[in-house]
Amino acid sequence: MSTERPRRAVVTGIGVIAPNGLRADAYWKSVREGLGVLDRITREGCGDLPLKVAGEVRGFDASDLIEDKFLVQTDRFSHYAMAAAQLALDDAGLARENPEEPFEIGVVTAAGSGGGEFGQRELQKLWGQGSKFVGPYQSIAWFYAASTGQISIRSGLKGPCGVVASDEAGGLDALAHAARGVRRGTGAVLVGAAEAPLAPYSMVCQLGYPELSTVEDPDRAYRPFTAGACGFVPAEGGAMLVVEDESRARDRGAAVRAVVAGHGATFTGASRWEESREGLARAIRVALDEAGCAPEEVDVVFADAMGVPEADRAEALAIADALGAHATRVPVTAPKTGIGRAYCGAPVLDTAAAVFAMEHGVVPPTPNVFDICHDLDLVMSRARPAELRTALVLSRGLMGSNAALVVRRGDDSAR
């Protein structure tokens, strides 16, 4: 048990279910090519709502990966999470079920919208037909903990389980929560977030967000950092990662894909974007400090990219405040403009992209963004080759959270 240096938490597996790809490699290919998939929402019952454009997961057949007995008990958000979890386990070379040491592996998810479609269906039965028509799975499908519980049960994982029910930044908080669990002694944590906010009533609930874009042209609806910034477009899907103790991973011969090195989190109030400048800058400093990383060592920034002018300005200034002169040199990207913001899933998808970017030595572009009005080196139009050893992933939430995560290349075994 004793180690000469503190335990390090490393990424050994990635699973993705996203609007632009139903596996991690497909997602990365789309991200690298700057493919934009924002489109009209096609889900039943959504046609008359003023929100027209989103990042929908298409072509996903949950029954390809998940047994019927789980499908009937769960909402779409858990289907995405369970599928991504299985892909992450496969990628990490871990057993899909019943590992030899079940207490060694935990499950942590972030959730910002819960099982809305399932919940709406049961609400309709209750109010349309009567309480006796509410089914037995409502109590376990709608709540935020559904995905963590089902993943734990399906794969037989008995380690520390957790759920951060959060705004977007919670996706990074969940990764940090997992990494800290690993540093404290857990062998590995299956961690991430997937969301399914595109059901009619869930969409009604989102209409009040002042930051929501209701622009109907998919190419113009979500363009952060531009003069035409008009808010964000929601998305569904997400990613699950295996975050594991480094020596455990090396002992079993698993590829160490990245190190989860540092995290910082602050709060500056819902929709008070100007104040998020100080909060985000502070989160970045805390994350770099925990990672033992100088600002100059950051090779790429995955921006939050809210798409609201004052929020974009605050983010550009926060990067400058925290990274100093290096801020004008470091490439910044926001691949989520191609798929929208999948709430808690968004920064986990960004973290997955950051791992691939470091592995492939390329900064992916920011789809649909061509002409920015902030002092950033935003990578647009096409991917840019670069030697990347350290990535900084940023996220802010609509209820006021700011978070920063530092991930470093897996082969940098000593810093």
Place this chain on the structure above:
Amino acid sequence: MTRRVAVTGIGVVAPGGTGAKAFWDLLAAGRTATRGITLFDPVGLRSRIAAECDFDPADHGLDPDLSRHADRYIQFAVVAAGEAVRDAGLDTDAEDPWRVAVSLGSAVGGTTRLEHDYVLVSAGGQRWDVDHRAADPKLHMAFSPSTLSSVVAEQFGARGPVQTVSTGCTSGLDAVGYAFHTIAEGRADVCIAGASDSPISPITMACFDAIKATSPDNDDPEHASRPFDNNRNGFVMGEGAAVLVLEDYEHARARGAHIYCEIGGYATFGNAYHMTGLTSEGLEMSRAIDSTLDQARIDPTLIDYVNAHGSGTRQNDRHETAAVKRSLGAHAYDTPMSSIKSMVGHSLGAIGAIEVAACVLALKHQVVPPTANYETPDPECDLDYVPRTARPRKLRNVLSVGSGFGGFQSAVLLTTPGGRTR
């Protein structure tokens, strides 16, 4: 870096009365606050009883915007947090706001408000393609579970890590656990930690009806919640909030704060068995208990009281009895173990924090709260459940445990000076 974590303030909104004092008075007297549901018309439901809070936001000086727009569970949390901060003597303006954190739990969050507006936009459940024009423009605040922590952080000027924890019925214990780690590992000096839920609504009552988890004893609500009793037949829904001020021990000492106790350890594991079912062995809960004892370096024989999850379902009470026996061995038979759910019901995500608050108060008063309504022993539940009457006892180390849907099993250990010997 691991720092000691002190509890310096408590605030409670519970059935039977608002405030930590009213809460403790209820527990110490062994009174039950369960009754027929008044918050809505429960006609047609199998279980029509609950432990409700008599709570009027106007009594608590909430700002008008919160009184009018915030969900009931958020109002509970703001009031409980206010009491906790006052109790801690904490001047939030004098603290470095970046070093003040918030960690609050809730199992079902804004579902009561979500259901209310759902009825409006769906013409009473008649249409799938809901009409957005009938919805409250602030409905997103009910949709986003992080509204809870966001509103509380705003009220008390916290700018450090702000988290909402939602692990079903262990949310309250886990929120306290996350706060414990946040301070122990140096990410904040002060954390406003606890949980809140107001789940007494048609959809939540109906979904527990569907799995027969709640008691159908509608004719005798005062005696319906009977944890560990052989005639128990399900839990009684509750609501409420509890908030603690957790603080770096040295930080608390430096400002001369009263320290109730310390958090000695926290752990959680999954049973990976069933979303709502429990094994009869209690292996995973036992492991959580063992881990907390290990963290505090306390021998199991030094546990003076176990605050049980004790929901009053057939399987839970058996599961938990087995878990405690597995961890405490023969000492389990000498250790009082009670369930306050017999008095304040089961407020889902909130109850874990309410139970930790009960443990802090038990340490303060050196009294074990009872299990009300306990009359008939169950041969499979053969520990000392402190029937009906509170019991004075020397208390130094107390344990609070919880089980939740999803298979989560959590434990929090509270310690007082002199309690550690190993």
